Amino acid sequence: MHVTFYGGAGGVTGSKHLIDTGQQQILLDCGTFQGQADVYSRNRSLPFAPEEIDHVVLSHAHIDHCGMLPLLVKRGFSGSIFATAATRDVANYMLNDMARIQEQDADFRTRHKTGSPDSREPLFTTKDIPRTMDRFVPVPYAREGEGWRSIAPGVQLKFYDAGHILGSAVTVLEIDTDDGPKRIAYTGDVGAPGTPLFYDPQVPEEEIDTVIAESTYGGKEHKTLDEMYVRLADSINEVYDRKGKIIIPAFSLGRTQVIVYVLHRLTDEGKIPRLPVFVDSPLATNLTEVFRDHRDVYDEESITDFRKDDLPLAFRNLKYTQSVDESKALNNMPGPYIVISASGMMTAGRVVHHLRHCISDKKNAIFITGYQASGTLGRRLLQGAHRVELYGDWFNVRADVQVFNEFSAHSDHAQMSSYLSRFKGIKQVLLVHGEPSQADVFKNELAAAHKDWVVQRPDEGETIQIPPPSSA
Numbered sequence: 001m002h003v004t005f006y007g008g009a010g011g012v013t014g015s016k017h018l019i020d021t022g023q024q025q026i027l028l029d030c031g032t033f034q035g036q037a038d039v040y041s042r043n044r045s046l047p048f049a050p051e052e053i054d055h056v057v058l059s060h061a062h063i064d065h066c067g068m069l070p071l072l073v074k075r076g077f078s079g080s081i082f083a084t085a086a087t088r089d090v091a092n093y094m095l096n097d098m099a100r101i102q103e104q105d106a107d108f109r110t111r112h113k114t115g116s117p118d119s120r121e122p123l124f125t126t127k128d129i130p131r132t133m134d135r136f137v138p139v140p141y142a143r144e145g146e147g148w149r150s151i152a153p154g155v156q157l158k159f160y161d162a163g164h165i166l167g168s169a170v171t172v173l174e175i176d177t178d179d180g181p182k183r184i185a186y187t188g189d190v191g192a193p194g195t196p197l198f199y200d201p202q203v204p205e206e207e208i209d210t211v212i213a214e215s216t217y218g219g220k221e222h223k224t225l226d227e228m229y230v231r232l233a234d235s236i237n238e239v240y241d242r243k244g245k246i247i248i249p250a251f252s253l254g255r256t257q258v259i260v261y262v263l264h265r266l267t268d269e270g271k272i273p274r275l276p277v278f279v280d281s282p283l284a285t286n287l288t289e290v291f292r293d294h295r296d297v298y299d300e301e302s303i304t305d306f307r308k309d310d311l312p313l314a315f316r317n318l319k320y321t322q323s324v325d326e327s328k329a330l331n332n333m334p335g336p337y338i339v340i341s342a343s344g345m346m347t348a349g350r351v352v353h354h355l356r357h358c359i360s361d362k363k364n365a366i367f368i369t370g371y372q373a374s375g376t377l378g379r380r381l382l383q384g385a386h387r388v389e390l391y392g393d394w395f396n397v398r399a400d401v402q403v404f405n406e407f408s409a410h411s412d413h414a415q416m417s418s419y420l421s422r423f424k425g426i427k428q429v430l431l432v433h434g435e436p437s438q439a440d441v442f443k444n445e446l447a448a449a450h451k452d453w454v455v456q457r458p459d460e461g462e463t464i465q466i467p468p469p470s471s472a
């Protein structure tokens with residue numbers, strides 16, 4: 001039995017790991033490559049034959065894990081896509097959003113004759129989404145009493161909480177071999193313990209032969225959430241006192257809901273005044289509805305933190321805006337207020353309009369809460385740019401730019417190391433979803449701490465035998 005890493009190996013995007021059991025081809029995630037110059041051609045050429053894949057297991061609904069599913073189906077995949085019910089519902093919004101953006105981008109490039117010919121045709125359109133969604137088969141978490149689910153002859157599946165975003169799961173596959181059953185765990189993306197709203201990442205109860213583990217924050221450490229709450233409240237109070245506006249650029253899925261939860265809690269605890277808070281992102285608003293449909297995924301703390309009739313993601317002074325007119329009206333409204341809006345790296349979307357109105361007034365503040373890739377406006381602000389271009393016009397940066405990295409949706413180095421140490425029976429660890437320099441720091445530390453583990457960091461395209469030969 002072996003696994004080939006077609007994406008999300010030697011990098012963080014495009015996760016696609018194909019397990020070949022000898023009888024079955026099981027694909028773990030089918031994500032989109034993002035950020036690099038050649039993404040259009042890389043995404044267009046799927047590195048395997050879709051009709052030969054028996055089934056897909058999806059860890060969670062971030063686009064870099066699920067974004068190529070519609071293309072897979074369009075090109076002939078006819079198996080099932082196993083995921084939690086929440087992941088399925090979130091994926092529906094995410095994939096439709098991605099399809100719409102692709103249609104608009106391709107249309108723009110065709111009309112303006114810009115970009116490569118590859119980029120002028122969408123990979124798929126909104127018409128391709130319903131038949132992709134038809135392939136989903138929901139599987140509950142093991143904590144909900146679900147035992148093994150048979151997904152193919154000789155292959156059984158269990159989902160554990162990954163604590164990363166709504167619906168995210170750690171996958172365990174039990175596969176019959178000539179040598180008896182072998183168990184493969186795939187962590188997907190693993191959240192930090194204590195992240196508001198979600199259960200902490202769960203450790204599988206069974207012995208695991210091979211773990212395919214993420215390594216996003218190898219060599220990096222987050223500050224604690226409690227320190228961050230104090231700093232966040234202080235910053236909000238300062239801006240409130242000078243009647244400024246706070247712009248929080250955030251990813252629609254995950255970050256926005258966690259920020260809303262934290263603001264709700266700080267308000268209830270009297271740490272910040274009851275100032276108006278707006279979530280100005282139609283996708284985030286739709287996704288928040290999905291959160292309400294899946295209250296079973298909240299951890300107990302999130303439920304007990306709030307009164308019975310109180311929803312963690314709704315409070316009196318919070319408003320979800322939908323229309324463009326509502327969004328524009330905010331620009332004429334005097335502060336103090338907070339607006340949370342996408343995109344998270346400030347590359348496009350409504351947040352850019354809010355920045356145009358706010359960035360040159362020193363009363364205002366911009367709170368950066370997530371990773372800012374190089375080349376983005378967010379990265380330039382982090383680096384202290386004095387002038388920035390926003391939709392064709394130049395603006396002086398006078399607003400106070402503050403950074404709150406603790407909102408990260410991933411475990412850091414120490415948390416991931418301690419998480420893996422609690423697994424039983426590990427023979428092999430395969431590190432994915434990390435920049436090579438960071439993943440290698442993590443690899444060396446794990447190998448030194450666990451002499452009986454074979455720790456490897458596969459490159460893209462590499463095939464590795466599982467479990468390792470010595471233990472077969």
Ligand SMILES: [Zn+2]
Binds near residue numbers: 189
């Ligand atoms: Zn993710």
